[in-house]
Amino acid sequence: MKKDKKDKKKDKKKDKSKDKSKSKSKDVSKASNKRAGDAGDSPKKKRVKTEEPQEHIWKWWEEEALEAGTKWRTLEHRGPVLAPEYVPLPKHVRFYYDGKPMDLAEAAEEVAGFYARMLDHEYTSMEQFNKNFFKDWRKEMTPSEKETITDLKKCDFRRIGEYYKEETEKRKAMTKEQKQALKAEQDAITAEYGFCVVDGHKQKIANFRVEPPGLFRGRGQHPKMGKLKKRIRAEDIIINIGKKANVPKPPIGRWKEVRHDNTVSWLASWTENIMGNVKYVMLNPSSKAKSMKDFQKYEKARELKKHVDLIRKNYTEDFSAREMAIRQRAVALYFIDRLALRAGNEKDEEQADTVGCCSLRLEHIKLSVETVDEEYMVEFDFLGKDSIRYQNKVQVEKKVFKNINLFMEGKAPQDDLFDRLTTTSLNKYLNECMDGLTAKVFRTYNASKTLQDELDKRTDFKMTVEEKMLAYNRANRAVAVLCNHQRAPPKTHDKQMENLETKISDKEKQLKEVKKELKQAKKDKDEKAKEKFKKKVQTIENQLHKLEIQRKDKSENKTIALGTSKLNYLDPRITVAWCKKYEVSIDKVYNKTQREKFLWAIDMATPDFRF
Template structure:
């Protein structure tokens, strides 16, 4: 093999694309609105900029959205009415047939096919028109709920229009800034060399950030301490505190500040239910107007409308900037994006916005730059909004489209692993690592950024070799999470990586010195429009999940199937390197589950004692059945009894206290202490029963109890033991793996919906309420036979 003669990639021969990427559904084209475009920062799980659907709004809605100068009210009925969209009938609807968003059915206007192609348009269904309400008409709660359900915008069933424009009208109330800093009491001071120091307010706030978390692991981290103190000294310098001569962190005493914030935390924890409720009501009232916006006349929830308060950056993993000051964001740093001829949200008194845009080609409502990494922050619509839903749908459909090209891509890069041109060989090797190991593409980092790398930015020191074909990868990935894997790779890939590391390369040098992500992505465009390295990660995660779910037998209990589903999810999370450190509470949490199992076994043993008392012959015929479980020795039983009794006492006491709190809030008469003693007698009777069992080996049997009833209860307890044991195993298996990231960002949600419907596992066990709202489109469109 000859060495590479050029640093330039040789492009692949021109190929005719095998398929054209299809959109959600074809609709009537509209003339694009010409505006200045703003490039947004792509999320890790996003692809090339995804186009959003522009919904058709009624003239009334547009007029109302553009002319109203009032704050948006969540209860505003007229806005709901104007949000109703009447879409023109689609061909499928006109023919009386419908299509599904499951990728397995062709539109009925096309010939029937058994193909599993993913090029399937959305169903075009006529939207239901909301019942109009005359002014002053009273609507019952039930009617309101029905109307809200009817008005839910099912974008996946609506006709798709021009994708270059995200909205026609947009009205919102801007962002919510954190409250101003509240100075510490005059007696609470930072001490330096044992002496109280009067800090300028700006510096006092920063000192409070560190003092409040004095006993955390973060504050004990040397990097955290160093970064904090450097920024603290800079703030002192800026606000005229240089004369204080605070030069060494070890001479600073934050104890008084820590105790002050600990006391405040304790006071908050000790608040009554009524006090907490009042605070929540005030908070909700303050946030109410920021929670919703009107997009083309439709009411949509806003996602992260709160500006993050200042504090100390923590970061994930071994982040080099941990402890640095997250500065307070001011209105002068925030750019607002809103519809033209629409009232601009008012900034806080005495302030102005950095800029006000009317860019309908982007979906963000506000943006600003944070100071830690210089990253652009955005306010988007909520996860369950139509725009975010369409973005998710397109992302997963793009990944599904890759399955039509993956065989050709793999064939080509396998061939190019031996290419004489070094640039091609590096590109092929990188594609192998991205495809097989699900590595991120990576990119160049500035000197002041975290030293995180991906495939294209791997350096000399990040790989080691174990013959015959094992490669040891050790580097910091996204969020400074360590990626350490010993992987057996293709023999040619092994040879190539050794070649890329060959002298004169040394520590710090790039392995892929003739490749970068843009070059790689341009090459991938030859195979499929919109294909980038990121799509491989979504594709492989979903494909792996599909393969794992196919291995699960449709038998056993719901809990057994749920554990099997989590095991499949865990395989994907490991592939994507979604690791986490074992939490401090993990051991305690597992211990509680173990105690719960022992308590159930003890309860089962009590029932067996009752059976033996009712029918002594049963014990004679099968004495082993009536023995306690091996774990239930005398010391364990005594501990469990004490534990159960104390827990019941705590329950009675807390319930009594809550009832009195409620009565006090309503100015009612408080329950006397004698009432608590009366209630506590039930617990004392339970304790007496346990003591009797320990002394005599007998248990009081309630009237009407029979052997048959006891057997039925024993069977239920045995099932609970099995289920709780599965829960414990699942918790232990997932202690170092984060399942949520892959479930939200990389696994097509329709796979989870398919599993739920095919295996009769409630979707509530698989998706939280938040995810059920986010993936409503998947829940309503996929069936038990859906395939990725």
């Protein structure tokens, strides 16, 4: 007992000394922060990043692989969250037809609301959009509504549109407490439905909310724009879950089907009514299933480097093949390899008019010869994936140029350039060259190799972190240009550039003043002042250099989307190895979501990794 009391006294003394040392360390950190503030230009306190609590990390790459074709052993989840039921409009919010107020049944009123919300959008001025909308809206009407409403031009949705605008403004004007309560509500839903358990490990779900009903927009001039996307109910949904797991109960009705298929990684599926496509509830990009798929994709692209020289040799020889089909395949492969063009899947009349390599038409290309250096040029201009315009003028080999001329003979502008080639036949040939080879593998290989080569060429150990980041972004930009990853200039771009110019101008004035003071100190032979102003000049020059790099980087990135290639085409191990080799913090290159997605690469890649 006496010993226990002595031990307790000792512990109390230890705790007191710990508290004192803690308070001392706090005082020291406060003093150092104050000194840091005094040394810099701004007296503001620096924000200290608080470390986020570590989530459970599943190092699946260290485990034994599952049997071929098996995606999981056990799977549990709560099912998808269905869109909330429609809330009818208040009685004072009216729809008008031909200048007169008219009551609509709930089904027709809901669809009218979808249109009313879009009155300020250019879609509602498009003939195709209005035609499709009116046709589908009439299907939701009662017989008497159909009889009355026969002309969209006589419909007045303005009061409904105004009501929804007011509701939006009310949400924006909510108090902090109201917003927090709403967030807490959403967080509770995410906590319950946003996660699943795969083989005993908690995993995030990417899209656990079923898309609500509305009007289809599509990309570009889509022929189905304006059609009604119908509400998805439990009866439309197939649930995929482990055999021993509890099947989640739907809020209303019953599920279409319950499966226990461990050869697929989706948790739920349904067929949407616009294109008849199957939609899936999938795991988050950071999950094992998605990460494993990424890892395999980049390993397949790395495998191509063993075969690429022979493939290039073969298609170059095929430029002179006797069969026209083989020549066309060779030129198409040349474009896919050198320009990272997509193969281009066959589309039907109900899809937007976008093309890839195999579906190029004569109207998409122009040939020219620059006689001074005898350069053979091909100019491309077409709408690629997601209706993004591809414009590029490139120099090609003489044989490629001559073949294109040959393929164009006797054809009209609307005719296919490669009339003897299909995506299916091209992919079949690629698979013969290397197991699992597709145009996308070529694209991934060339994108990743370009990044590796550009980083090797642009980076130096002597560079500052800012210079290294500029080198990285320029390497990433070279890939984005190769893959035609464009974006519209951000709305805030001009303002950001203006702010940067102001900061640079202010910093230049500050530098001028400090240099004057340094000159004076030298004149007065004041060694103490001279050293002080020398340090100040160096600090301001460094700050100015950083701002100039920032300006350069922002300007060069104006219309280039770096994120697309970073997420989908660049082996993350190249980036991680570069960061580790050149001592650049990974969070300067990847944000939190990207770091979660590429956790396997961050753990796996060493500084000497080569693609």
